[in-house]
Amino acid sequence: MQAQKVQMAAGSVKKLLRRNAHGHVSNLLAKFRPADVSAIIELLTEPERVAVFSILMKRNRDLAAETLNELGTERGLELLAPLNSEEISSVLQELETDDAAEFISALPEETAQEVLERMRVEDSTDVQGLLQYEPETAGRIMTPNVFSLSEDLAVSEAIHAIQTAEDLEMVFYLYVVDDRRHLVGVVSLRQLLMVAPSTPLKKIMTTNVISVKTDTDQEEVARQVARYDLLAIPVTDAENKLVGVITVDDVIDVIKEEATEDIFHMAGVDVHDHVYTSVRLSVRRRLPWLGINLVTALIAASVVAIFEPTIARFSFLAVFLPVVAGMGGNCGTQTLTVIVRGLALGELTWANSRAALAKESMVGITNGLVLGVVAGFAAYLWKSNSILGLILAGAMIINMFVAGVTGSVIPLLLKKINVDPAIASGIILTTFTDVTGFLSFLGLASILLHYIPLS
């Protein structure tokens, strides 16, 4: 779907709304896929969005539900806000259980309770089943409606079961269970077509099934699916009983979400902060991070304060102060990024971390040597002061070496104590590189400049 078509459709919807042609709005949107309807809705103003959604609620509840789902919880909740709990439950029960659970867990507690009470009993039970698991675990993102068959069935019976099953849009594998629902094997749809109809499933199933537990972190789920190129992964409970399945489309969402989370955390931005988030909400989410940064910046600044007398005498030092600190920060951020991403992709573990630390320290000191000499020479030429050149070179070498070491150690330590390395590494690192930069540069300066006359 091209952006152009979406934009044209949004224009038409606006016109139809002004003419109160509700039926036409519904008919027009019904021609699009839910993902496109959500894109169209995003181009409307707030009151238009609410109007369109209430039209879909009345005339095409299925599309309303799917569109809601495509919009995601944050924007979706805005559309649910004007509705009463009766209406909310009527639309949420059209969703897959895992999607419904996501919306309900994002609702205010009281509303969530009311919505659950008004849902069909079986849906409500399923949703509450998922809500008992921790957020961002396999149990929370799985769908409990997993298609499974007994190991004693024959292929012909399996095919019949598929043909008569309802609501089976995304079946890729048949999971095979024993009489107590223990997961014992898997059969692909294509395998069913390849063998004699009387063959028992037991004969053709693969027994070495890759599965996850309900409490497996969603990031690990995504890693398994990506690693083994799966279309779906079964979820089992502590007793190895099959309780759900996670499909590859949900895994793609997890991968995108986790990547966004890492990128945002490294910059101190909340993962829900989007281009369209309100100014008030964005400020409220970003201020705390900037506040912490201000505190650490002032701590680093207090190091400079110690050397005020030296700066008063040699004011040119102030010119190079940000250079030393900044280059350490840049160098450390490179290391940090490689290490944090390595941890996220599972390439780096505590076991092989020593080699990574050694390598990054070497890279830091090598880059420090090259750039320290260049910068020192540049400073010497600029200020015609060879001592200044030496001080700058020395401070940069020290700081970039420290940057390589701390850029590796900080995320590894944070990971070890189960703190998300993406979220806190950056600020600890720059505090380190600022302090080391100021200390080494001004420290060297106060030693060397006071004893050696200006050239």
Added chain:
Amino acid sequence: MQAQKVQMAAGSVKKLLRRNAHGHVSNLLAKFRPADVSAIIELLTEPERVAVFSILMKRNRDLAAETLNELGTERGLELLAPLNSEEISSVLQELETDDAAEFISALPEETAQEVLERMRVEDSTDVQGLLQYEPETAGRIMTPNVFSLSEDLAVSEAIHAIQTAEDLEMVFYLYVVDDRRHLVGVVSLRQLLMVAPSTPLKKIMTTNVISVKTDTDQEEVARQVARYDLLAIPVTDAENKLVGVITVDDVIDVIKEEATEDIFHMAGVDVHDHVYTSVRLSVRRRLPWLGINLVTALIAASVVAIFEPTIARFSFLAVFLPVVAGMGGNCGTQTLTVIVRGLALGELTWANSRAALAKESMVGITNGLVLGVVAGFAAYLWKSNSILGLILAGAMIINMFVAGVTGSVIPLLLKKINVDPAIASGIILTTFTDVTGFLSFLGLASILLHYIPLS
């Protein structure tokens, strides 16, 4: 597969290698999936890796090929380096065409030519077919072996075709073509099971097929697949003839690769820079970026140099200089991250960018007001100097407003002129926030402090 099992297997392989028990190494590894074999190999030393790979080449070429593929081009090429072109072509022709093309395009040109000449003719033709497309386009990452059927076939004939087709591990959809291979429809495997065997495909196929062109950017391919929850997407040429298919497992790789690329580019790290890249290569890749940073840092420093006389008189200014510049940088990076990610995810376009700019400017100035007042008050308390407090507050408000504006404008402009906003935005932004920070803080200081006596 748990990290522990992989580690134990790596230990066993090391022991077996020392005992020259090549058959046992091959048998042991054959019990693992290729993704696990690659994880095991990553835990070995360089000579062990080469030894294991040459054992697999002799005893289990299929596994050698799949493991190579799992390792990716960078690490894979290390293992191919000791081999002659005869051996390289023998292992690469076991791969899927798109994977083989990736390795061949990464080989030195002369070797690549030799390898292509030694491959089976049909494989070599397929690979060369893909290599004619630009890197990172649908044409380059598709597999040309797409399973398609004529619209005139009946369901029973389609099922027979599936049963007799070779090498069809990942068939999810049957693409339906007319007599000139134009893509006209799609049928899911499950649909085949649901209807009478005599039904013509034409009757049950979906005609509104989502497809991409050979020159579609791989990022756009990934967006389409993620957006419509597809398992595979067909690729057509300029005349809408079906030429290939891209499966969801390849799309997952693209999504991970593009996310890594964005994260790395923002930190000035090459996308191929991994935890295990050699020191020499890492230095060579990171130095240019740090060099550019040094130049811009010195440019910013030259702004400070203008105000040296002011700093000589009021040395406490040097203490707050990095605070103003740093807070602008942090604030701008938050904006930049939201905008760059919004562009990457396709949420933000040139069309709706005005609203984003307005919003981010408001966020910048609001954060600036809050933190400027806090920092100004802190500075007043610390140095008992109310003028200093005013200067710091004013400079921070100006700089954080500028950070919000430039943090939005820079990536949008870069995107407009087709430069990857992730790669260059950060450095332009921090140069801006450094210069604005220094200028506003020292500028205000030289105006206010010279006219008002120290308190």
